[in-house]
Amino acid sequence: QREGTDLHCEMPISFAVAALGGEIEIPTLEGQAKLKIPAETQTGQIFRLRAKGIKALRGGGQGDLMCHVVVETPVKLTEAQKELLRQLEQGTRGNDTHSPRTKSFMDKVRDFFQT
Numbered sequence: 001q002r003e004g005t006d007l008h009c010e011m012p013i014s015f016a017v018a019a020l021g022g023e024i025e026i027p028t029l030e031g032q033a034k035l036k037i038p039a040e041t042q043t044g045q046i047f048r049l050r051a052k053g054i055k056a057l058r059g060g061g062q063g064d065l066m067c068h069v070v071v072e073t074p075v076k077l078t079e080a081q082k083e084l085l086r087q088l089e090q091g092t093r094g095n096d097t098h099s100p101r102t103k104s105f106m107d108k109v110r111d112f113f114q115t
């Protein structure tokens with residue numbers, strides 16, 4: 001999508017890349033660009049690639065490319081993969097530090113009842 005001279009794109013990344021970090025290729029108007037994804041990236045995070053947008057008509061520079069990350073949920077898992085995910089879930093259950101949104105929600109609830 002275009003917003004002035006800036007472009008916005010949605011980039012799907014795997015669960016493993018989102019959790020562990022990695023590098024993905026982003027299509028731009030001039031070809032491909034590499035984008036480093038930090039560990040613990042969440043759906044909805046936006047990464048800016050400077051000067052990868054549209055050139056201004058009257059010499060005002062060039063816009064940016066804004067990449068909106070969407071973490072994809074794996075499908076068609078093998079039994080071994082499902083078991084690994086079950087183990088991961090058991091290891092993180094009850095620990096809000098693994099779920100940033102849940103933690104912030106619980107903080108809001110706690111704040112509500114303390115005031």
